[in-house]
Amino acid sequence: MTQEAAEQPPLRLVIDDSARDPSSKIWYALPAGYLNVPIDALDPEPGSEQETYLQQAMELVLGLAPEDQRDRYTGALRDVRFMAARMRSEGVIACSLGMHYADNGTSAMSVFTVALKDIDWAPAKITAVRAVALRESTENVELLTLPGGRPASISDTLITTPDLAGVPGQDLYQCTLYIPAPSGTQLGVLTLSSTAVGSRKHYRDMMAGIAHTVSFHDPMPEIERAARGDGPDGTGGIAGDIASDFG
Structure with a gap:
């Protein structure tokens, strides 16, 4: 281990109470700066x-x-x-507000939502492709391979919001993940929206990182073992994996 690596503080994971909710059906990690609504x-x-x-x-x-x-x-x-x-x-089960610094040094806000939709059974890869193809304004479509070989898809686009109550319309960046559940009968739809259109590359990379943390089974036992250093190699592998996902 280099001196530089040794001086870096350990990754701190903040676990929301919803992660321990027995009725939860989808789990994911968000980078720092997001507040649950x-x-x-x-x-x-x-x-x-x-x-x-x-x-x-x-x-x-x-x-x-x-x-x-x-x-x-x-x-x-x-x-x-x-x-x-x-x-x-519309099936949204979770919402978070994020505040970050944009590339030009100003603050940028984003809204992150999670929906879980019931669907007719189909092979996971077909579901991922079909979901992204049905969007009205899809751009920059990419298929992702998640841990365990699971398929997912990601797309992003710019839309212009209409004028509302004297507030002029503005450009809005949207990035959406489509992640089929292993059961084949549910689809996770994770969407990020932000008016910081100049930061679209940053947000897309961040969403791709989030995709790699999504799970449809409770990851808490494994996370708690990793926190105790009970991983296969005696280290907390989960924390390292999440750090890698978010760069």
Whole structure:
């Protein structure tokens, strides 16, 4: 080991509570800079305890808002709830917001979503190709080979959003991963969206790295063994693998 390698701090993995949720059906790793957005909490069932908590939180936010801005805050909170409901209706089960530095030194924000769709059974490679081919505006299509020889596909594109409520439209970068589950009856769809179109290469490379961490079976036992240094070679191999995925 070189001195430079020895001085590098060990990779720190932060494990979200959702990774230990027994109802989870898909697992993945994100690089630093992403914050989980609780979609379920923003779109609770009517009459539920969660809805009461959300209403109390919204009232607290509105109570702190300047009086002349409360209508604006009310509209923004309503839009957030609408967006959360829309995402859930489209099969989105997880959402994260990311903040990073763009190539020009400014801050860049991205939205990362995960959807899990039920599909008719087909060979995994056919599913990966078919999914990306059905997109209306697909560019830069590439087939990926994930650990274990699993197939996946990735594509990205630039779209222009329409003008909304006095806000001018702007270019939006989108990169999407399609990863068939081993069962052949589910498809993971992972999408990143960002207005930092100049960073598209960085985001595409990052999404390819994320693809290599996706699992449809619980990886926590293996991760916990690696954290204890119980890997086959006496080291934590999972951490090294994830570090490699994200460069």
